[in-house]
Amino acid sequence: MSDVLNNDRVWIGFDLGGTKMNAMLFDSAFEVRGRRRKKSRGSEGVDAGVERIILGIQKLLEESEVSPDRLGGIGIGCPGPLNLEEGVILELPNLGWKNVPLKRLLEKEFGCPAFVCNDVDSGMYGEFQFGAAQGARTAIGLFPGTGIGGAMIFEGKIFRGKTGSCLEIGHIPVMADGPFCGCGQRGCLETVASRLAMSAEIAKAAYRGQAPYILRVAGTDLANIRSGTIKEAIDAGDKIVEAIIRDGARQLGVVLAGTVNLLAPDVIVLGGGLVEALPKLFLEEVGKSIAARIMPSYLKTYELRVASLGDDSGAMGAAAWARHCVEN
Amino acid sequence: MSDVLNNDRVWIGFDLGGTKMNAMLFDSAFEVRGRRRKKSRGSEGVDAGVERIILGIQKLLEESEVSPDRLGGIGIGCPGPLNLEEGVILELPNLGWKNVPLKRLLEKEFGCPAFVCNDVDSGMYGEFQFGAAQGARTAIGLFPGTGIGGAMIFEGKIFRGKTGSCLEIGHIPVMADGPFCGCGQRGCLETVASRLAMSAEIAKAAYRGQAPYILRVAGTDLANIRSGTIKEAIDAGDKIVEAIIRDGARQLGVVLAGTVNLLAPDVIVLGGGLVEALPKLFLEEVGKSIAARIMPSYLKTYELRVASLGDDSGAMGAAAWARHCVEN
Numbered sequence: 001m002s003d004v005l006n007n008d009r010v011w012i013g014f015d016l017g018g019t020k021m022n023a024m025l026f027d028s029a030f031e032v033r034g035r036r037r038k039k040s041r042g043s044e045g046v047d048a049g050v051e052r053i054i055l056g057i058q059k060l061l062e063e064s065e066v067s068p069d070r071l072g073g074i075g076i077g078c079p080g081p082l083n084l085e086e087g088v089i090l091e092l093p094n095l096g097w098k099n100v101p102l103k104r105l106l107e108k109e110f111g112c113p114a115f116v117c118n119d120v121d122s123g124m125y126g127e128f129q130f131g132a133a134q135g136a137r138t139a140i141g142l143f144p145g146t147g148i149g150g151a152m153i154f155e156g157k158i159f160r161g162k163t164g165s166c167l168e169i170g171h172i173p174v175m176a177d178g179p180f181c182g183c184g185q186r187g188c189l190e191t192v193a194s195r196l197a198m199s200a201e202i203a204k205a206a207y208r209g210q211a212p213y214i215l216r217v218a219g220t221d222l223a224n225i226r227s228g229t230i231k232e233a234i235d236a237g238d239k240i241v242e243a244i245i246r247d248g249a250r251q252l253g254v255v256l257a258g259t260v261n262l263l264a265p266d267v268i269v270l271g272g273g274l275v276e277a278l279p280k281l282f283l284e285e286v287g288k289s290i291a292a293r294i295m296p297s298y299l300k301t302y303e304l305r306v307a308s309l310g311d312d313s314g315a316m317g318a319a320a321w322a323r324h325c326v327e328n
Numbered sequence: 329m330s331d332v333l334n335n336d337r338v339w340i341g342f343d344l345g346g347t348k349m350n351a352m353l354f355d356s357a358f359e360v361r362g363r364r365r366k367k368s369r370g371s372e373g374v375d376a377g378v379e380r381i382i383l384g385i386q387k388l389l390e391e392s393e394v395s396p397d398r399l400g401g402i403g404i405g406c407p408g409p410l411n412l413e414e415g416v417i418l419e420l421p422n423l424g425w426k427n428v429p430l431k432r433l434l435e436k437e438f439g440c441p442a443f444v445c446n447d448v449d450s451g452m453y454g455e456f457q458f459g460a461a462q463g464a465r466t467a468i469g470l471f472p473g474t475g476i477g478g479a480m481i482f483e484g485k486i487f488r489g490k491t492g493s494c495l496e497i498g499h500i501p502v503m504a505d506g507p508f509c510g511c512g513q514r515g516c517l518e519t520v521a522s523r524l525a526m527s528a529e530i531a532k533a534a535y536r537g538q539a540p541y542i543l544r545v546a547g548t549d550l551a552n553i554r555s556g557t558i559k560e561a562i563d564a565g566d567k568i569v570e571a572i573i574r575d576g577a578r579q580l581g582v583v584l585a586g587t588v589n590l591l592a593p594d595v596i597v598l599g600g601g602l603v604e605a606l607p608k609l610f611l612e613e614v615g616k617s618i619a620a621r622i623m624p625s626y627l628k629t630y631e632l633r634v635a636s637l638g639d640d641s642g643a644m645g646a647a648a649w650a651r652h653c654v655e656n
Contacts, residue, residue: 293513
């Protein structure tokens with residue numbers, strides 16, 4: 001394809017979260033030319049939801065004063081499970097969606113290639129292209145939130161396994177007869193080290209009266225114990241809160257140690273709201289835990305970093321992945 | 329390069345073990361044209377050892393009536409640690425070698441490209457090209473022996489990390505405060521599920537009088553409790569021996585479950601003398617253990633197989649890898 005055509009192209013990245021949508025438009029130099037953020041509304045059903053995505057992209061193009069025929073491609077990061085080849089969302093429980101052929105619908109509407117990818121993968125690809133994992137040959141990402149997302153970029157591409165997305169670091173078993181997990185197993189890493197799991201421990205401590213700041217500000221409802229609240233509680237001197245978070249970070253490091261022994265990455269990126277609220281604590285505790293457990297010959301072969309793109313990583317990565325897929 | 333030249337080429341694969349050397353010569357269709365097996369002799373030092381490798385290859389060419397100028401390349405699989413790019417054996421404790429520039433020495437002697445690779449990698453690449461992992465997109469190999477070797481072939485290539493070889497499945501931590509490991513850590517998988525670890529448990533059982541067949545045939549010296557002896561003891565009704573092996577297999581499955589969650593392989597290959605002596609037991613117990621622990625959506629996405637090339641996998645894989653490196 002000609003350089004002229006290439007230079008004129010724009011790319012859209014869309015991050016379809018269970019609660020938020022983030023759409024961004026990039027020019028051919030990958031400078032941000034426009035953006036829109038909206039809440040995802042599960043209650044309105046599939047048709048209205050898809051309509052909202054399409055309208056969002058149309059408005060983004062209008063606001064950025066870009067004609068749709070300049071679209072090089074659209075990348076859209078979605079929570080799984082997905083059929084990546086067909087670009088179908090198989091299930092999106094938070095929105096109540098099933099079997100939505102998003103790739104086909106977007107391609108029909110906009111007349112350009114569209115690519116559906118796993119949201120953790122697109123976020124990590126964003127960090128690889130523009131953020132904390134730039135320049136890595138093998139980059140592992142770990143994002144503790146409601147669950148724990150994992151992803152790997154290997155030699156410039158999203159690493160995928162037999163079932164499409166993989167790197168399910170959150171479902172590595174860490175505790176025999178441990179807590180029940182959303183995946184149907186028990187004792188997975190995310191049952192003890194996700195933000196949700198740690199919030200539940202913090203809520204218990206608050207209920208027992210050991211976390212006075214939390215009890216005062218958030219009560220014992222773990223839905224109120226969010227990343228910012230946790231950081232404030234630690235700053236305010238709730239010792240048990242810090243101990244719980246440090247122990248969760250230690251557990252992340254146990255599993256990352258095994259991951260280093262397996263995959264010998266050069267970069268490990270920690271991300272998500274809680275990590276980004278407490279970057280120093282996580283770097284310190286996870287780093288110590290990995291170093292104490294890996295094969296000694298792997299010491300100093302990797303760098304542990306905190307994600308740097310925040311909520312934009314998904315949309316940025318999805319757009320960049322669309323470009324990668326079109327151009328390769 | 330022309331087809332004529334290609335068709336005339338031969339390839340040598342060399343498996344340099346701590347106790348045995350296996351050299352094989354292949355024609356351009358990768359049919360075996362010759363082979364030599366010898367003991368490795370540590371006592372004789374580096375120079376004599378390298379001389380034995382070179383002499384072995386020369387004799388193999390002579391016996392096969394192949395002129396050295398037809399050599400397309402030599403691949404040599406070695407125990408680590410290695411510098412893969414320079415083709416240097418950094419250390420080979422069993423033979424007392426240090427910093428041996430094997431690639432350079434072989435290339436100088438034979439005037440063809442030579443490639444040093446990790447012995448587990450070459451064995452697994454052999455299984456991928458000619459054995460149990462044929463056709464796989466992502467194939468994981470696990471070989472419990474004195475230690476536990478691991479390897480991955482991904483999209484036709486040996487998967488390597490920052491430090492060269494990786495897939496150190498044997499050094500995934502499985503037991504807090506577990507037994508000391510040769511790597512300097514403790515509680516690694518290989519401290520509980522290698523053939524050596526299981527042999528030590530069997531020796532203890534024999535000492536306690538619980539394994540009468542073992543006590544009679546091998547005594548309590550774990551160096552005598554080898555794969556064949558273990559199989560015989562199980563056949564002879566030493567119940568505790570079977571229980572120990574099944575428990576080791578279960579532990580292999582625990583770590584493989586995490587590996588499936590991470591890498592979503594389509595094929596997992598189990599190999600090594602003990603597995604090959606008891607293939608049914610290992611397939612059953614490891615299979616059950618993985619299936620009980622992986623994310624339910626990963627069930628039936630992979631096949632568990634037993635290695636099919638035996639001791640030849642390393643030499644076959646090393647030769648095929650040399651060809652891959654020359655032709656790609």
